[in-house]
Amino acid sequence: MSLNAALAHRLEDIARMMDLLGEDSFKAIAHSRAARAIDALPTDVATLDKKQLLEIEGIGQKIADKIIDFVRTGHIAEYDELRAKVPPGLLDLMTIPGLGPKTVRAIWQTLDVTTMAGLKKALEDGSILTVPRMGQKAADKIKASIALADEGLARLRLGQALPIAERIVAHLSKIKQVKEIAYAGSLRRGRETIGDIDILVATTDPAAVAEAFRTMPDVRSVIASGESKSSVRIAIAPEDPRWDSSEADATAQKPGTTVQTDLRIIPPHSWGAGMMYFTGSKEHNIRLRQRALDQGLTLNEFGLFPDDKADTPPQQRGIKPVASKTESEIYKELSLPYIPPEIREDRGELSLKETPRLIELDDIKSELHAHTTASDGSMSIEELAAKAKERGFHTICVTDHSKSSIQANGLSVERLMAHIEAIRKASEKAKGITILAGSEVDILADGRLDYDDKILKQLDLVVASPHTALSQDPATATRRLLAAIKNKYVHILGHPTGRLINRRAGLSPDMGALIEAAKEHHVALEINAHWMRLDL
Ligand code: DGT
Numbered sequence: 001m002s003l004n005a006a007l008a009h010r011l012e013d014i015a016r017m018m019d020l021l022g023e024d025s026f027k028a029i030a031h032s033r034a035a036r037a038i039d040a041l042p043t044d045v046a047t048l049d050k051k052q053l054l055e056i057e058g059i060g061q062k063i064a065d066k067i068i069d070f071v072r073t074g075h076i077a078e079y080d081e082l083r084a085k086v087p088p089g090l091l092d093l094m095t096i097p098g099l100g101p102k103t104v105r106a107i108w109q110t111l112d113v114t115t116m117a118g119l120k121k122a123l124e125d126g127s128i129l130t131v132p133r134m135g136q137k138a139a140d141k142i143k144a145s146i147a148l149a150d151e152g153l154a155r156l157r158l159g160q161a162l163p164i165a166e167r168i169v170a171h172l173s174k175i176k177q178v179k180e181i182a183y184a185g186s187l188r189r190g191r192e193t194i195g196d197i198d199i200l201v202a203t204t205d206p207a208a209v210a211e212a213f214r215t216m217p218d219v220r221s222v223i224a225s226g227e228s229k230s231s232v233r234i235a236i237a238p239e240d241p242r243w244d245s246s247e248a249d250a251t252a253q254k255p256g257t258t259v260q261t262d263l264r265i266i267p268p269h270s271w272g273a274g275m276m277y278f279t280g281s282k283e284h285n286i287r288l289r290q291r292a293l294d295q296g297l298t299l300n301e302f303g304l305f306p307d308d309k310a311d312t313p314p315q316q317r318g319i320k321p322v323a324s325k326t327e328s329e330i331y332k333e334l335s336l337p338y339i340p341p342e343i344r345e346d347r348g349e350l351s352l353k354e355t356p357r358l359i360e361l362d363d364i365k366s367e368l369h370a371h372t373t374a375s376d377g378s379m380s381i382e383e384l385a386a387k388a389k390e391r392g393f394h395t396i397c398v399t400d401h402s403k404s405s406i407q408a409n410g411l412s413v414e415r416l417m418a419h420i421e422a423i424r425k426a427s428e429k430a431k432g433i434t435i436l437a438g439s440e441v442d443i444l445a446d447g448r449l450d451y452d453d454k455i456l457k458q459l460d461l462v463v464a465s466p467h468t469a470l471s472q473d474p475a476t477a478t479r480r481l482l483a484a485i486k487n488k489y490v491h492i493l494g495h496p497t498g499r500l501i502n503r504r505a506g507l508s509p510d511m512g513a514l515i516e517a518a519k520e521h522h523v524a525l526e527i528n529a530h531w532m533r534l535d536l
């Protein structure tokens with residue numbers, strides 16, 4: 001963990017412990033804001049002097065001193081004092097979505113519960129209901145949150161697993177015995193959560209590769225190690241504290257600390273068959289095998305072979321495969337177009353007549369939902385435009401948060417007017433990119449938008465998104481989102497569910513109805529490809 005990240009964590013914990021002890025809430029908010037500022041800092045905090053620290057928005061005298069202490073000694077005295085007063089398990093309890101500091105404090109003081117196990121017991125035996133202002137409904141909600149969080153412990157989000165897998169691939173690629181290497185499984189299929197990471201290596205020297213795999217720097221324990229398969233547990237980077245505080249009811253799910261990673265060794269001539277088999281999905285594989293049998297062939301992780309109905313696998317009898325080196329060859333021999341991993345889910349992909357064109361990074365020509373430092377983004381308008389240009393975009397639309405998003409420093413009407421002005425100026429100066437003036441406008445709980453029509457009218461582009469009241473029932477949520485779609489100034493419906501994977505379920509609107517209405521009113525639906533969200 002970088003020093004900045006460690007410091008941000010420390011400050012966030014201070015804020016939480018202050019909340020828990022019922023101390024001045026302004027002080028807690030100040031620490032939380034400072035945590036975010038440190039986290040967003042592009043430079044190493046250790047290189048800044050006090051004057052430079054004070055120039056950072058969100059950092060005042062007192063916190064600057066604490067930062068200097070931390071950089072110098074690795075300690076913040078106040079943190080140590082608070083830690084002495086707060087049982088450590090309580091901080092874990094506060095990471096359960098929907099369990100705020102007030103509730104955790106009440107549970108602690110009434111029932112003397114300080115751990116997750118204790119809380120689960122209190123929910124089971126009903127003693128939780130003796131906590132002041134705790135009703136059955138609230139208790140059920142906590143139970144559901146814990147269940148969701150427990151699931152989160154088991155499966156990693158795509159954006160957590162991918163960097164780990166890429167690091168492993170980069171590390172093992174350097175070993176000369178490795179002929180081919182790739183990650184497979186649900187990660188290669190781009191699933192939203194990943195149970196374990198599967199790494200495939202083609203080599204003629206399995207022992208050397210397995211040894212290198214087991215001794216990688218982040219390996220915490222070795223679960224199994226054999227000729228063709230090894231399994232280890234790899235350390236996961238700590239959660240990004242930004243996700244704890246940037247959205248109204250998002251509180252962090254403490255992640256597991258390791259992830260299982262499997263290594264499979266494949267003979268080089270079976271690379272395609274091995275990739276196909278271990279990429280899955282299992283359901284897709286079953287369909288392929290059935291198709292092979294229907295064509296008088298048999299498919300396994302070593303290749304596609306003529307089916308001679310013998311008991312021993314064909315590769316053990318020296319039978320030459322019809323195809324095995326690449327996935328494309330195997331699909332071709334099965335009279336199929338190449339099927340990209342992202343759609344190998346047994347959802348009808350075997351009836352495709354040609355390879356569908358999936359959206360690639362290069363297809364993205366413009367970004368129409370972007371925040372600046374005016375609300376909760378990390379770049380100025382100019383920096384954002386420069387970055388967009390660097391990515392080859394022809395257009396960038398600045399859409400900061402609207403006034404009700406207080407947590408995200410949403411813009412009042414006055415600030416929005418000034419912002420539009422600033423965007424227009426920047427656009428005039430900018431070369432080679434169009435900068436549009438937009439807004440990400442809150443869809444309020446009842447479906448009204450956060451700015452009046454006469455304000456919306458002045459914007460080039462309006463993204464309307466739900467940020468609060470995300471536990472509404474599906475019917476109410478559908479009505480709410482439909483109302484936003486029908487507003488004639490809305491161009492895009494932003495992250496319609498508002499979910500954060502493993503953190504909060506978000507809304508479950510009737511997607512069919514939204515899609516219909518969006519078509520009718522010429523409103524685009526945001527996919528939101530951020531790995532925390534993946535809404536559509
Ligand atoms: P996960 O790890 O739960 O996110 O999902 P996957 O799809 O990565 O599953 P995993 O790691 O158990 O296995 C990786 C792939 O290997 C899987 O997608 C298909 C293949 N595979 C593993 N075990 C079997 C099996 O028993 N039968 C078949 N047909 N394929 C299997």
Ligand code: CA
Pocket residue numbers: 185186187195196197198
């Ligand atoms: Ca897997």
Ligand code: CA
Pocket residue numbers: 185196197198262
């Ligand atoms: Ca696996």
Ligand code: ZN
Pocket residue numbers: 440465467494495
């Ligand atoms: Zn949003």
